[in-house]
């Protein structure tokens with residue numbers, strides 16, 4: 723779902739800013755609230771204005787993956803890889819977006835998992851519950867980037883729709899894939915995202931149970947097409 727540049731973000735407002743020391747380094751965290759668009763935060767590392775292209779991850783919240791380390795999806799691994807990429811680059815931003823479960827919310831995501839446990843794939847589970855396959859809206863993220871003075875990004879994602887949505891909202895985007903090794907539990911989910919949602923998953927040397935240091939790499943589109 724995309725939104726015209728002058729629609730939803732108009733209701734968004736920056737409401738707070740603070741220093742946030744983390745195990746990954748010192749970030750500045752910005753909070754945004756918008757009527758009907760949830761509560762989002764942006765974690766900024768270093769001075770993004772020192773970079774012509776700013777490394778950015780637009781990460782949709784995933785409590786199960788990001789907090790509890792769920793292996794049903796690849797969110798936690800993608801978030802960690804993105805944070806490492808941003809900090810090793812010296813500057814960048816992580817946008818943590820309030821759109822759990824591709825926009826259906828946490829409780830509905832667990833209901834969708836229940837459907838998947840009976841054989842549905844991630845797309846059919848969402849549509850069976852009456853939702854679209856992907857209800858996310860990246861217009862607020864584009865608004866936040868502009869608010870931070872970031873208009874040219876190196877977007878860390880395997881989802882071309884995210885890149886397209888930012889471009890539709892006035893951001894210059896170069897997409898950089900995140901290579902996450904599949905595991906026993908998310909292999910079918912990742913295949914479904916590639917086959918039915920258009921995600922472009924870079925190949926990795928990974929094997930179950932996934933994710934060791936040497937599997938963390940950041941191939942560019944150029945590398946993938948070489």
Ligand SMILES: [Zn+2]
Pocket residue numbers: 784786787788795796797798
């Ligand atoms: Zn997830």
